[in-house]
Amino acid sequence: MDERKRQVLNAIIKDYIATAEPVGSRAVAKKYALGVSPATIRNEMSDLEELGYLEQPHTSAGRIPSDRGYRYFVDHLMEREVLTDEEINLIHLNLSRRLNEVDTFMRQCCQFISQLTNYTVMMIMPQVGKGKLEKITFIPLNDNQVLLTILTTSGLVSSRLLQLPVSVDAKSLKILEDLLQQKLGGKEMKELNVTLLREVSNLMSRQKQLVEQVLELMDQALSPQEDERVFTGGALNMLSQPEFRDIDKLKNIFGLLEEDDKIKQLLMQKTRQRGTSVAIGQELPGGKMKDCSIVVSSYQVLGGMTATIGVLGPTRMLYPKTIPLMEFITSELTDLFGRK
Amino acid sequence: MDERKRQVLNAIIKDYIATAEPVGSRAVAKKYALGVSPATIRNEMSDLEELGYLEQPHTSAGRIPSDRGYRYFVDHLMEREVLTDEEINLIHLNLSRRLNEVDTFMRQCCQFISQLTNYTVMMIMPQVGKGKLEKITFIPLNDNQVLLTILTTSGLVSSRLLQLPVSVDAKSLKILEDLLQQKLGGKEMKELNVTLLREVSNLMSRQKQLVEQVLELMDQALSPQEDERVFTGGALNMLSQPEFRDIDKLKNIFGLLEEDDKIKQLLMQKTRQRGTSVAIGQELPGGKMKDCSIVVSSYQVLGGMTATIGVLGPTRMLYPKTIPLMEFITSELTDLFGRK
DNA sequence: AATAGCACTCTCCTTCAGTGAGTGCTAAAA
DNA sequence: TTTTAGCACTCACTGAAGGAGAGTGCTATT
Numbered sequence: 001m002d003e004r005k006r007q008v009l010n011a012i013i014k015d016y017i018a019t020a021e022p023v024g025s026r027a028v029a030k031k032y033a034l035g036v037s038p039a040t041i042r043n044e045m046s047d048l049e050e051l052g053y054l055e056q057p058h059t060s061a062g063r064i065p066s067d068r069g070y071r072y073f074v075d076h077l078m079e080r081e082v083l084t085d086e087e088i089n090l091i092h093l094n095l096s097r098r099l100n101e102v103d104t105f106m107r108q109c110c111q112f113i114s115q116l117t118n119y120t121v122m123m124i125m126p127q128v129g130k131g132k133l134e135k136i137t138f139i140p141l142n143d144n145q146v147l148l149t150i151l152t153t154s155g156l157v158s159s160r161l162l163q164l165p166v167s168v169d170a171k172s173l174k175i176l177e178d179l180l181q182q183k184l185g186g187k188e189m190k191e192l193n194v195t196l197l198r199e200v201s202n203l204m205s206r207q208k209q210l211v212e213q214v215l216e217l218m219d220q221a222l223s224p225q226e227d228e229r230v231f232t233g234g235a236l237n238m239l240s241q242p243e244f245r246d247i248d249k250l251k252n253i254f255g256l257l258e259e260d261d262k263i264k265q266l267l268m269q270k271t272r273q274r275g276t277s278v279a280i281g282q283e284l285p286g287g288k289m290k291d292c293s294i295v296v297s298s299y300q301v302l303g304g305m306t307a308t309i310g311v312l313g314p315t316r317m318l319y320p321k322t323i324p325l326m327e328f329i330t331s332e333l334t335d336l337f338g339r340k
Numbered sequence: 341m342d343e344r345k346r347q348v349l350n351a352i353i354k355d356y357i358a359t360a361e362p363v364g365s366r367a368v369a370k371k372y373a374l375g376v377s378p379a380t381i382r383n384e385m386s387d388l389e390e391l392g393y394l395e396q397p398h399t400s401a402g403r404i405p406s407d408r409g410y411r412y413f414v415d416h417l418m419e420r421e422v423l424t425d426e427e428i429n430l431i432h433l434n435l436s437r438r439l440n441e442v443d444t445f446m447r448q449c450c451q452f453i454s455q456l457t458n459y460t461v462m463m464i465m466p467q468v469g470k471g472k473l474e475k476i477t478f479i480p481l482n483d484n485q486v487l488l489t490i491l492t493t494s495g496l497v498s499s500r501l502l503q504l505p506v507s508v509d510a511k512s513l514k515i516l517e518d519l520l521q522q523k524l525g526g527k528e529m530k531e532l533n534v535t536l537l538r539e540v541s542n543l544m545s546r547q548k549q550l551v552e553q554v555l556e557l558m559d560q561a562l563s564p565q566e567d568e569r570v571f572t573g574g575a576l577n578m579l580s581q582p583e584f585r586d587i588d589k590l591k592n593i594f595g596l597l598e599e600d601d602k603i604k605q606l607l608m609q610k611t612r613q614r615g616t617s618v619a620i621g622q623e624l625p626g627g628k629m630k631d632c633s634i635v636v637s638s639y640q641v642l643g644g645m646t647a648t649i650g651v652l653g654p655t656r657m658l659y660p661k662t663i664p665l666m667e668f669i670t671s672e673l674t675d676l677f678g679r680k
Numbered sequence: 681a682a683t684a685g686c687a688c689t690c691t692c693c694t695t696c697a698g699t700g701a702g703t704g705c706t707a708a709a710a
Numbered sequence: 711t712t713t714t715a716g717c718a719c720t721c722a723c724t725g726a727a728g729g730a731g732a733g734t735g736c737t738a739t740t
Contacts, residue, residue, distance in 0.1 A: 024702050037714055042703065060702050060721045103443070139477050141491045149489075151481045235575070236594045239587055247585055254576045364733050377683050382734065400690040400733050
């Protein structure tokens, strides 16, 4: 893999990313003045194909990058674009705006990033289940309804509405609250399973039935299923990509976007790596997304938890732009959620 | 418009709904034994076209229903399908399941209805802003964060996290809470604008600055924009409709689905009518959705508020199935939210 | 008033040749 | 040995032409 091969590969990938059309030897020689003739380029292209970096849709067409080609491009060739001041300002403006409840914030964030990148965005929420419980509160709303709010060390608030089958007076509730606070405060959220809760319930022998019911509701409300919400935005952007003119491909992708579990799987797989990573084409699980890539980036929240953002686009993605963008955004988010 | 014309129109629309292909005179005569020859049918079809109920894609093709034709079908011709026991059970099962926080419930509801109908579903949440304020609570979480929860007469809870720029002690907060409760309790939510809040703030002269800030945050948090959340589900279903093989049409529709404001507009327009109503093709505003219809249905929530569900599909929609389905679902929801 | 017959229209499909972009190979030049 | 020019070849794409098929509209007949 000598220097000229790299130049040729770089040129082809850049051109293909820009045009979505197979790139011919003549075009490379012309646009990216490498000082050699098309014939020479052809030889190099032939070599690159043999090495697995390029593909040919049919014998008399130009070349397109293979997944492996993109991988090499991302790892070794591309020159990262530097964010413009304008973009930086825009990001600051949009991310610093009133720190809402997590839910709203995530939704806005998705929309904003999808506008910025022109790709589809998927996010998973910082998992409440992973911090330590800091404060637990019951608010009696009326005889049957109680609002349960939980604050974790990560600074996240999660609130759930509990429908009680029997009425409870405020005093009993207060006692229960104090007890739970005392027993559960400082514990890891994920330890709050039925077993532990039941232990507590044994202590409250007086109103055993009530306690049991409250605890069961709590357990249910805090289940991971409820916990790890998935957000998406900018699915529309997929429709503008020429590679997804085909309805069947679109069906695959939109099908995935409506299944939260699949998205989680997709994002979690890459989350272990710190910072920003890329999965290209076949590197994605399932095989249904062979023409897609995702840029996955995590940000830290207080308490050592991570939240994850994924940008989904065609393999022919603007990596040199998208990757720095996501790195910057997640570092901003880490800042935002990292300081109290 | 004699009986036979109606039979012919009915037959054509039923056939077109089933096949999405222009319907010819021969096909009508064969499948829907009307006891007359294709030639006779042709004459009737020609008349129906003159009356505006049918259209012809080109001279030598069969006929397809016009928007007006569908309208006549929905209003006068169609035989409503009766829900099967299976469907009724399924609906019961899915709607009665644990009454979660509104948010989660709405999301699940959207998904469920889109699966049931095979169309795209849009919902707007019961508007918190339309009930009366019943109970207001501050929960101090730490020095800077306060959780504001509001219960309305409709039985809905809405909670918002407030970030205070200065720290507040619990006692002051309690005083403020009591005062707000006293002054604002029983007031219509939509009256809770800055003016009224400021009035309150004048009463709290001691800690004026703090109060101002809290109130401003409250006002912001309760703004209608935050209030009227829009949910969608089953956008994927659109991709299976043959009329939306065309990417540009899809873009229009998906574009709309990502704009909450447009959806609100769409649903609100029809909401005034009680019960279930249908908007067909050009009857929809904007002109971008000329091949779509929506079935809009509202359900009542305690306190006289209404929430709205819209089912979006092609004009060639299974009206006889979808309309009864939506009527049943909304009546179930009214039941569910109507009883305490 | 309903129907059979028939010419006519228009789309869709297939075929076919022409065009152009691009390759791969070979032989000559550097 | 590497690079280049030349050239034949391949293959997708386009547009024209022709045939098939579905369906209509008109007219004459029942």
